[in-house]
Amino acid sequence: MLLPFTLEPDVLLGGISRENDPTPIFDAVWYNAGAVNDGLAYSFAVGTLAGARYLTADLLLDGDDAGVFVLEMQEGESGPVFQFFFSLLPEASARMRIPLDSVHQNRWLYDREAAWLKPRVGGQRVDLRRVDRMRLLVTRRGDTVTRWCMTPLIVTAAEPLRLAQPILRKGCLLDALGQSTLRTWPGKSRDAQEVTTRLHNQLRDAPLQQWPDGFTKWGGWTYRTFDATGYFHTHWDAEGERWWLVDPEGYAFWSAGQDCVRPAIDASAAGLESALTWLPDDTDAEFATIVTHDGDALLVDYLQAHLMRAFGPNAWHAAWSNITLAELRRTGFNTVGNWSDWPVASDAGFPYVRPLVPLADPKAPLIFRDFPDVFDPAFEADAARFAEQLAETRDDPALVGYFLMNEPTWGFAEQTPAAGMLFNMTTNASRRALVDFLRERYGDPASLSRAWELDTTFEAVAKSAWDAPLNEAAQTDLADFSAIMVERYFSTLSAACRAVDPNHLNLGARYYSVPPDWCLGGMRSFDVFSMNCYEARVPADSLKAIHEALKLPTLIGEWHLGAMDVGLPATGVGPRVRDQVARGQAYRVYLETAAAIPWCVGVHHFTHYDQSALGRFDGECYNIGFLDICHRPYDELVLAARQSHRRLYPVALGEHKPFGDAPEYMSRLFF
Missing domain, CATH: 3.20.20.80 (Glycosidases)
Incomplete structure (x- = not known):
């Protein structure tokens, strides 16, 4: 199919209804969703999205509550499902611009653009050559009906222009004090x-x-x-x-x-x-x-x-x-x-913690999201430079301790770091170390191929552009190697930090939840x-x-x-x-x-x-x-x-x- 082209929903899901009222956006349609998972379904021929680079549409959310949506792409009726979440600010039109290379899962969070909020990925990796259906669902909502209007989806090879001027149906969204104009409440400041x-x-x-x-x-x-x-x-x-x-x-x-x-x-x-x-x-x-x-x-x-x-x-x-x-x-x-103005606490002798700031120019490359190549020879030097920032608070008794990072984005992925690396990077030091690990476990390529149920070699694992599916044995191997990667990552950072500051507590990585077993063991150095x-x-x-x-x-x-x-x-x-x-x-x-x-x-x-x-x-x-x-x-x-x-x-x-x-x-x- 020639690009660009439009997609219209062919099925309304759940209790969603469609209105014929005029919309503030040209060529848009009003929809009303009364429950989570109400939405729109789109179907098309397998491979229709292959070669495209963006999905885009204009939307406007009615009311004064934010709304949260997910666009899902799926390979067939029972295949893997990719998810792209976003929210809308109420009473301001927004332009959705979803980059289709996001299906590779190598990036978690995308840039907010005006009233299009917190675009981010979830679910599984999919191959656009195999995708034949999409769903746009309401995934979180307030207490009233979620009402929004939107244009047809446009599938394009060119990057869509950003929205130049939003439609503001109720005028300004913030008053002169920075408060919402859409609501009134007890305690709202007058002037x-x-x-x-x-x-x-x-x-x-x-x-x-x-x-x-x-x-x-x-x-x-x-x-x-x-x-x-x-x-x-x-x-x-x-x-x-x-x-x-x-x-x-x-x-x-x-x-x-x-x-x-x-x-x-x-x-x-x-x-x-x-x-x-x-x-x-x-x-x-x-x-x-x-x-x-x-x-x-x-x-x-x-x-x-x-x-x-x-x-x-x-x-x-x-x-x-x-x-x-x-x-x-x-x-x-x-x-x-x-994330506080911690020098104020330090000066006052008030207990505080501090976050360590990532290096602006690490020499070791990232191999999956924000996970570095921990087997690259440059990684230890990066860790030493990273730890230098602790020198200024080394002797401060008010400092409780420091956090190495916050919610590493590789932790949000369904893929382990080793699996993500395999799909998103070609040759690097960690992939070569993975081969050493697999060679010790399996001995020869034939044994590896039998276990992974595909025809592969150690050389392919080391440096090929990988796109083959991973069976349970492969996932287990990659989780086991991810455990080695995580332990090397955190123990190297921890040792570098203690060399600069032996006085204060290493408070860890602020993982977004309880870590999986393959990750938890690598945190013993905290x-x-x-x-x-x-x-x-x-x-x-x-x-x-x-x-x-x-x-x-x-x-x-x-x-x-x-x-x-x-x-x-x-x-x-x-x-x-x-x-x-x-x-x-x-x-x-x-x-x-x-x-x-x-x-x-x-x-x-x-x-x-x-x-x-x-x-x-x-x-x-x-x-x-x-x-x-x-x-x-x-x-x-x-x-x-x-x-x-x-x-x-x-x-x-x-x-x-x-x-x-x-x-x-x-x-x-x-x-």
């Missing part, structure tokens, strides 16, 4: 003067805010002591049969942290400039720094504008620092978490295992298994809860609850049940502030903060956190039972 008064009052009260009674100067517990080393370290309490962190003076420490403690809430506005009520121009020179350009990105920080308006261009950061550390003490947090856990409770059985496998405690690097009652179009990755009161209940359940788990040494809430209603760099626009964009604390959540943090250590010691009055958990809306 800039209200925000300024609030900030001045918070600065006035800052010296009065203290940690709960019984906390040490580091946020530890005065009633339980161990050996002091001058730095944070771990301790297995054989008598109490639980793990602890220990503060520099030897007191038991359980880390209640807040991530992203920094004066920034970026609204990603590229392509959505017309959706802003206020954007500084030449007449607002004092606010020029709230607008930043990064390549194609345009970021606008309304929080910083509020701070500058209240305290002036030279004093706002110091004022924010005083307010924020006081707010953390008032609420009972004892750790400044990842001091603390870390993962992100967006569930209603931390899974005690999983933490026990990690403790037994690695002999390490676990730190939860991210978690949160969200609601739809304060103007944000989505709620977050964690459980959704009814309102801010329920967020407080859910906070107490999560933190206190985690503190009662003997293998858990802390949980870090993500994030300090809500995200922008326009969405951050990738489109996330969640109610996940303790404060909104106008620096208004969610009092119900703050009160609940204060209650839990006062009970934290008695709960961890088994003297009190954890809070158990859980709220109703609702269907999540995140992307």
Whole structure:
């Protein structure tokens, strides 16, 4: 079939209905979906998509909730299924531009483009030469019918143009304060003067805010002591049969942290400039720094504008620092978490963790997503250069520890790193090491071919452009070799970091969930295992298994809860609850049940502030903060956190039972 060509849906799936009402987009059709997995089905001849480079369509989502969609491509009725997820910002037209080479699975996250949010891949690898069907499904939604209009799909060899100007049916999406214009809610700030008064009052009260009674100067517990080393370290309490962190003076420490403690809430506005009520121009020179350009990105920080308006261009950061550390003490947090303005914590002697920044110019190539060629001779030198950044905090007693990375994207793939490497890279050092591994396991090519049920050679494994399917034996072999790759990866990084900084805790990789067995064993080189856990409770059985496998405690690097009652179009990755009161209940359940788990040494809430209603760099626009964009604390959540943090250590010691009055958990809306 000659390119470009269009595809129309030939079947409506589930309870979806089609409208004949006029649409704001030319040649579009309205659809109404009342349930998850309602959608549109497309069928075509096998191989129709071969040779094409993009799928594109224009869409507009009605209402004030975000919507999440998945486009699935499948090889026949029972073949592998590739998934491409995306979300839409409500009341702004968007252009979907799906690169068809994404089916190779070598990239997880694609760039947000205006109202087309968080495009990313999932599912399995497919071959476009074998694909003969697609489905566009609603995969997450709010409480009302998901109504959107869209044009036919266009299949093209040329890259589609970006959408030049979105259609905004209800006008601007953000008001002059950075709040949503699509909703009203109790507590929505009226004007800039209200925000300024609030900030001045918070600065006035800052010296009065203290940690709960019984906390040490580091946020530890005065009633339980161990050996002091001058730095944070771990301790297995054989008598109490639980793990602890220990503060520099030897007191038991359980880390209640807040991530992203920094004066920034970026609204990603590229392509959505017309959706802003206020954007500084030449007449607002004092606010020029709230607008930043990064390549194609345009970021606008309304929080910083509020701070500058209240305290002036030279004093706002110091004022924010005083307010924020006081707010953390008032609420009972004892750790400044990842992606924070950690020098502020360091200067104040407030416990903090820090993320290590990936090298901008690694010499060892990437072989699958962000997994490096760990057998390349350059990798060890890369690791040494990577570790050098720890020198500046090596002697700081306030530093709890450092994270090597966050949620490596190779961990999200259904393929193991070795399988992904086989399909996406030709010759490299790790493929040659894979051949050595297979040669030792099988001895000769004939034995390998019999096991993998295909005609292959060691030379083909070493350097061919691989496209053959992998049977169960091949998948097992590649998982076993992936375990070797992961162990080499993390042990090399860990050794390099300890050579620069022997004083602080290696807090691991913040895996996105409990890792599979082939991955977990390679994490023994950490001091603390870390993962992100967006569930209603931390899974005690999983933490026990990690403790037994690695002999390490676990730190939860991210978690949160969200609601739809304060103007944000989505709620977050964690459980959704009814309102801010329920967020407080859910906070107490999560933190206190985690503190009662003997293998858990802390949980870090993500994030300090809500995200922008326009969405951050990738489109996330969640109610996940303790404060909104106008620096208004969610009092119900703050009160609940204060209650839990006062009970934290008695709960961890088994003297009190954890809070158990859980709220109703609702269907999540995140992307």
